[in-house]
Amino acid sequence: MAPIAKVGGLGDVVTGLARACLLRGHTVDIMLPFYECIQKQQISDLALITVYNSYHDGNWIPTNAHRGVVSGIPVIFIEPSNEFFKGQHVYGGSYNELEAYLFFSRACLEWMQVSGIQPDIIHVHEWQTGALPLLFWDMYQYLSLKKPRVILTIHNMEHYGECRQEQLSKCGLDGSVYATIDKALDDRTIGHNPERLSLLKGGIVYSNAVVTVSPTYLKETLCSRWLASTLIAHRDKYFGILNGIDTAMWNPATDVFLPAKFSGQNIEGKKLCKHYVQRGLGLASEGIISGNNVPDTMLKVPLVVCISRLVPQKGLHLITHAIKYIEELGGQMIVLGKASDSRFEGEFKHLAELHNHGPSIRILLMYSEELSHMLYAAADMVLVPSIYEPCGLSQLIGMRYGAIPVVRKTGGLADTVFDMDDQSNCEIANGFIFEGVDEGSLNWALDRAFAYYRDKPDEWNSTVQKVIEIDNSWNKTAGEYIKIYDSIRVRS
Numbered sequence: 085m086a087p088i089a090k091v092g093g094l095g096d097v098v099t100g101l102a103r104a105c106l107l108r109g110h111t112v113d114i115m116l117p118f119y120e121c122i123q124k125q126q127i128s129d130l131a132l133i134t135v136y137n138s139y140h141d142g143n144w145i146p147t148n149a150h151r152g153v154v155s156g157i158p159v160i161f162i163e164p165s166n167e168f169f170k171g172q173h174v175y176g177g178s179y180n181e182l183e184a185y186l187f188f189s190r191a192c193l194e195w196m197q198v199s200g201i202q203p204d205i206i207h208v209h210e211w212q213t214g215a216l217p218l219l220f221w222d223m224y225q226y227l228s229l230k231k232p233r234v235i236l237t238i239h240n241m242e243h244y245g246e247c248r249q250e251q252l253s254k255c256g257l258d259g260s261v262y263a264t265i266d267k268a269l270d271d272r273t274i275g276h277n278p279e280r281l282s283l284l285k286g287g288i289v290y291s292n293a294v295v296t297v298s299p300t301y302l303k304e305t306l307c308s309r310w311l312a313s314t315l316i317a318h319r320d321k322y323f324g325i326l327n328g329i330d331t332a333m334w335n336p337a338t339d340v341f342l343p344a345k346f347s348g349q350n351i352e353g354k355k356l357c358k359h360y361v362q363r364g365l366g367l368a369s370e371g372i373i374s375g376n377n378v379p380d381t382m383l384k385v386p387l388v389v390c391i392s393r394l395v396p397q398k399g400l401h402l403i404t405h406a407i408k409y410i411e412e413l414g415g416q417m418i419v420l421g422k423a424s425d426s427r428f429e430g431e432f433k434h435l436a437e438l439h440n441h442g443p444s445i446r447i448l449l450m451y452s453e454e455l456s457h458m459l460y461a462a463a464d465m466v467l468v469p470s471i472y473e474p475c476g477l478s479q480l481i482g483m484r485y486g487a488i489p490v491v492r493k494t495g496g497l498a499d500t501v502f503d504m505d506d507q508s509n510c511e512i513a514n515g516f517i518f519e520g521v522d523e524g525s526l527n528w529a530l531d532r533a534f535a536y537y538r539d540k541p542d543e544w545n546s547t548v549q550k551v552i553e554i555d556n557s558w559n560k561t562a563g564e565y566i567k568i569y570d571s572i573r574v575r576s
């Protein structure tokens with residue numbers, strides 16, 4: 085959940101969708117593990133509300149439920165008394181992650197049961213909460229939770245939630261019951277490992293509705309190698325809804341992290357943000373600011389940013405190639421990224437050592453929400469060269485901050501970015517697209533973007549104004565979620 089426990093786009097979605105539903109008059113509580121790494125000062129009105137026990141592996145674990153408010157949104161934090169969710173990061177702690185999320189899935193339902201709370205809808209995300217629909221239909225629905233219905237959002241199908249039968253049994257279900265093709269048996273191991281289940285697949289089968297995060301990704305998943313047959317079997321309850329962005333959190337006109345504010349009507353502040361970031365990071369920046377005016381000469385050097393988890397999905401070979409190529413083109417590039425794998429971290433550290441003292445490239449290997457806001461605001465272009473991308477928020481946030489997207493045509497990127505050189509698209513054209521996964525394809529898009537930036541400054545500026553004003557907010561798509569909630573809820 086952004087901003088307190090955000091790793092990637094899922095965190096933005098949880099916050100943004102919750103806010104959009106609240107604004108439409110619905111009651112929303114987000115349930116979150118009380119990760120030890122959460123900065124408690126970012127939670128207001130934090131209070132212990134329930135002390136209860138929840139089952140795990142033969143024991144009832146004493147558990148606390150706290151209530152608090154984050155960015156105006158009510159949150160219930162589940163805090164088990166064992167080692168689960170301890171550590172300095174949201175993911176990758178020294179506890180068993182699979183078991184921790186199995187515990188969490190049950191502890192949420194157990195909390196509803198002991199508190200006598202029956203929401204209309206329980207909305208779960210990813211494999212981590214994939215066991216909740218199983219627990220609901222095969223256990224809690226026979227206890228006191230009659231009313232809720234369950235919806236699952238798949239943010240990324242690569243994360244499958246592999247789980248052995250005996251591990252699933254630790255949450256109190258009989259794992260062997262789910263080891264069939266029509267339930268949770270892992271499609272990849274059918275025929276040779278009946279022990280292995282997939283929590284994501286179980287979640288798909290047992291939820292009343294399943295959503296993925298863009299229409300194009302929906303089509304891609306229906307042709308995928310592993311879960312396609314399950315998704316096809318459940319096609320009538322499977323939907324593709326584009327993610328929105330939380331425009332309260334992402335607003336260049338009010339953003340507290342920016343040295344100057346701007347909007348589609350007045351983009352002057354954006355030039356100052358660029359200058360500020362260039363100076364702050366020691367990148368070459370021509371001209372000196374006098375008053376509020378930045379001389380246009382310094383604006384001839386396009387600044388490209390790439391803000392991303394550094395994992396293969398994101399097109400790492402294309403990101404590293406872009407670093408070289410953008411420098412050759414006389415542009416500047418800033419990468420803000422964090423790798424979870426030591427090999428990729430090593431490679432990017434090496435690149436940082438090579439480039440970070442020069443005038444045009446900065447590679448910042450960290451996670452920083454604050455810096456991400458400043459970089460989107462400073463950027464002329466935002467690069468998203470993903471190999472696959474279920475929705476992608478980086479291009480949407482970039483546009484909201486006046487950065488023109490340069491993206492690979494896949495998943496949600498294909499649904500939100502339309503090429504400037506495609507004559508049939510003039511009205512909605514907002515960026516530069518390439519299709520191949522090779523360096524040449526990326527070069528072609530960057531060449532066109534740089535030429536446009538340098539040769540047609542007036543058109544470039546109007547495109548900047550245009551992309552800032554595109555409505556990619558939850559206002560547009562939250563209604564589609566609400567329609568689905570409404571179609572599956574039990575009417576009393």
Ligand code: ADP
Pocket residue numbers: 091092093094096391392393420421422450451452453456475476477478479481
């Ligand atoms: P994914 O969910 O696959 O990570 P998205 O594009 O949907 O990709 O969402 C990424 C989100 O995470 C965006 O809000 C982006 O700004 C943010 N982000 C990614 N890496 C970093 C980082 N190193 N520092 C700050 N924010 C980051």
